[in-house]
Amino acid sequence: MSWVVIALVSAALMGFVSIIDKTAHGYGRSPLTLPLLMSITQTTIGVVVLVIVGIPEDAALDEISIAVLSGFLFGVGVVTQHWILFSQEVSRTIPITQSAPIFAALIAVPLLNEAISGLQWFGIIATVIGCAVLSLRVKHDSSTGSIFLHRSFYLLMVSSVVFGASNVVGKIALNQLPLFFTHGLRTITLGMVLFVCSLRPLPRKDVAKFFSQRSLVLFLVAANDFVVANGAMILLLVALELGPVSLVTALSGTRALFVVIYSTALAFKWHGALGERTTSGVVMVKILSAMVIVIGVAAIAI
Numbered sequence: 001m002s003w004v005v006i007a008l009v010s011a012a013l014m015g016f017v018s019i020i021d022k023t024a025h026g027y028g029r030s031p032l033t034l035p036l037l038m039s040i041t042q043t044t045i046g047v048v049v050l051v052i053v054g055i056p057e058d059a060a061l062d063e064i065s066i067a068v069l070s071g072f073l074f075g076v077g078v079v080t081q082h083w084i085l086f087s088q089e090v091s092r093t094i095p096i097t098q099s100a101p102i103f104a105a106l107i108a109v110p111l112l113n114e115a116i117s118g119l120q121w122f123g124i125i126a127t128v129i130g131c132a133v134l135s136l137r138v139k140h141d142s143s144t145g146s147i148f149l150h151r152s153f154y155l156l157m158v159s160s161v162v163f164g165a166s167n168v169v170g171k172i173a174l175n176q177l178p179l180f181f182t183h184g185l186r187t188i189t190l191g192m193v194l195f196v197c198s199l200r201p202l203p204r205k206d207v208a209k210f211f212s213q214r215s216l217v218l219f220l221v222a223a224n225d226f227v228v229a230n231g232a233m234i235l236l237l238v239a240l241e242l243g244p245v246s247l248v249t250a251l252s253g254t255r256a257l258f259v260v261i262y263s264t265a266l267a268f269k270w271h272g273a274l275g276e277r278t279t280s281g282v283v284m285v286k287i288l289s290a291m292v293i294v295i296g297v298a299a300i301a302i
Helices: 003-023 035-054 063-087 090-097 100-112 120-134 152-173 179-198 202-215 218-243 245-252 256-269 281-301
Strands: 136-142 145-149
Touching: 003 218, 003 245, 003 256, 035 063, 035 136, 035 179, 035 202, 063 152, 063 179, 090 120, 100 120, 100 152, 100 245, 120 245, 136 281, 145 218, 152 202, 152 218, 152 245, 202 218, 218 245, 245 256, 256 281
Parallel strands: none
Antiparallel strands: 136 145
């Protein structure tokens, strides 16, 4: 199977993961409640994978450190993303974080000697524009209306930089280590980062209540992380192993389109689902912005 198809399937799955994540956030009182739950699932996945595959005899400490760094960067990006996702619409939050191809391309050029054509640079610019427009808000006062960039945009761009760097570092790790061993290291590190960042009084109380009441959110998070997200992350690593990191990361940006499709369809089916607004203007901005991002991603991938 082509790495292009694998990357697109991973993006489609991650789009679904984002929808479930937004749903799960509705059960907690803190933006760190879900990351604390995820720290349990991700650490468990990492430990199980490492126990099954074992440590390669020829794995050097510096090679292992690179895989751990990739997981650490990914964890920082996830925490930042979920902090915003807790209060913002999923169809606005996720597309902005999917501008990671821009930063992956910029990092991969000097580190991995990946060449970027003029058309691919056009794609980078188009992706930036699409992300910026998607985060615009219209603010009305008594006399005038003004458009401004929501402050969450800047935090999400930081998250995007970190995601892009994580993929580049992950590609370097895959050049030296077996895929599933790399996945185990990345996942257990992700879980530890989530745990350290999320271990606060309110998230702890939320999680304790979920377990005492056997809340539905436990099933949602378990199914999402153990099956869907885990599968999507493995597919992304397979694509990274087979293809150029800048282009694979670009294709993973189509997650934005899947999120917009999923969330808008749900909001039309169940009015107000996921906190999504479905006025004609809002929907048009989301669709057009996501299409611009996808056009940019396609140009990067050509």
